[in-house]
Amino acid sequence: PHRDRDFGLCSARDDPSRRRAAPETQPGGAGEARAHRDPQGRRPSPERYALKRRFQIGRSPRVVGTITTASALATAARAKNPPFDIAEVRLDLVGPAARSWPTACRRIEKAGAPVLLTIRSAAEGGKWTGSEAERLRLYRRALGLVSAVDIEVRSPIFRPVVAAAHKSRRLVVGSFHNFKRTPGPAVLGKLLREARAGGADVVKIATFVRRSPDVAVLEGLLKKSRKPLCVIGMGPRGVRSRISLARAGSCLAYGYVDRPAAPGQISCRELKRRLEKECARSRVSSRRAGPA
Numbered sequence: 110p111h112r113d114r115d116f117g118l119c120s121a122r123d124d125p126s127r128r129r130a131a132p133e134t135q136p137g138g139a140g141e142a143r144a145h146r147d148p149q150g151r152r153p154s155p156e157r158y159a160l161k162r163r164f165q166i167g168r169s170p171r172v173v174g175t176i177t178t179a180s181a182l183a184t185a186a187r188a189k190n191p192p193f194d195i196a197e198v199r200l201d202l203v204g205p206a207a208r209s210w211p212t213a214c215r216r217i218e219k220a221g222a223p224v225l226l227t228i229r230s231a232a233e234g235g236k237w238t239g240s241e242a243e244r245l246r247l248y249r250r251a252l253g254l255v256s257a258v259d260i261e262v263r264s265p266i267f268r269p270v271v272a273a274a275h276k277s278r279r280l281v282v283g284s285f286h287n288f289k290r291t292p293g294p295a296v297l298g299k300l301l302r303e304a305r306a307g308g309a310d311v312v313k314i315a316t317f318v319r320r321s322p323d324v325a326v327l328e329g330l331l332k333k334s335r336k337p338l339c340v341i342g343m344g345p346r347g348v349r350s351r352i353s354l355a356r357a358g359s360c361l362a363y364g365y366v367d368r369p370a371a372p373g374q375i376s377c378r379e380l381k382r383r384l385e386k387e388c389a390r391s392r393v394s395s396r397r398a399g400p401a
Contacts, residue, residue: 170355170384171195173225174366174377177202181367183209186216192378197225197259197363199370201237205247214254223256225282233261233286234371241266245273252277259284259313262304271308282361283309288343288372291316291323297330301338311337311360315371318342324350331358347373352383 174193176182182203185196196217203210205228214224228244229235237244245266248258252273257280260270267283274281283304285297297314304312318324324347327340331354339361342350351373355362362384363370364377375383 170359170362172377172381172384173197173361173363175199175363175370175374176366177370178367179203179207179209182207182213185366186213186220188220191217191220191222192376192381193222193364193366195223195225195257195361196366197227198255199227199229199235200247200251201227201229201235202370211251211254214251218254218256224254225257225259226251226255227259229259230261230264233263233284234288245269249273252279256280257282257310261285262300262307262309262312268307275308280310281308282311282313282339283307284313284315286343286371287316289317291318291326291342294326294329297326298333301330301334305336311339313339313341313361315341315343317344317372318347318350319344320346324353327354328357334358341371343372343374345373348375351375351380352387355384356387 171194172192173195174185174191175197176185177199182198185191198210198214200210214226217224226248227235228237228247230237230244241264248260248266248270251258258270258274259282260267262283262285264270271281271283285300285304291297297316300314301312314327314330316323316327318327324342327342327350330340331338337360338358340354340359341347341363342354351362351364362380363374364380365374366377369375
């Protein structure tokens with residue numbers, strides 16, 4: 110299956126700065142047991158380890174296909190060979206009123222692709238305009254249907270969602286989005302620590318990039334991180350960075366299934382093709398160079 114292919118192992122192998130960090134995040138390994146404890150210092154349950162192995166977080170970038178419409182969700186539920194490793198269902202865009210979304214999520218999971226459910230708030234670029242209490246109820250309802258949920262780190266329901274997800278043995282992506290600029294390393298570093306202290310299993314940071322130094326800030330976060338981290342450059346200048354950051358160690362790479370959900374987002378099919386091409390090129394270069 111395409112989920113088992115090496116989309117980005119070349120990133121840890123070819124970059125000396127990532128070689129030592131990579132074993133720390135191998136799912137189910139001793140390094141993961143140290144790296145992924147909750148705020149009280151307890152290790153995740155065996156069920157959550159199993160979910161991490163299913164996501165294969167830390168081994169190579171997983172291609173996330175973002176689904177934004179009810180029709181695309183229905184199509185994905187019937188797909189036999191989807192162009193993604195993980196299906197992100199944007200319920201704020203699909204619409205919680207669509208009666209078919211629970212069934213579709215179950216079918217995608219049953220077919221072998223984990224589902225990441227997101228109800229993005231309007232404050233961070235989404236379409237959710239209801240109350241936080243209602244959004245929390247939707248998340249709790251979805252925990253019996255999906256493998257993971259995404260919630261903004263700065264949201265007032267971040268910790269309640271984390272608590273409910275971990276109680277249900279589900280993973281949490283703690284996210285942050287800035288559609289105007291890329292904050293400095295100090296700001297993003299503080300946010301990263303805040304997300305991990307709050308219990309996020311994976312942290313996702315997506316910022317608008319205008320110049321090369323902005324991409325360098327995101328690369329710097331990857332070099333210092335020893336736990337699963339996803340960084341994304343948005344905007345026209347961020348298109349190329351979606352590939353380069355995945356190769357540099359970003360654990361998730363997002364592409365759209367039906368239509369772009371963020372500035373500069375390319376299709377998950379094209380993203381998968383480019384990642385495979387880049388990694389194949391790196392292997393050829395490594396063989397020509399010979400052993401270090």
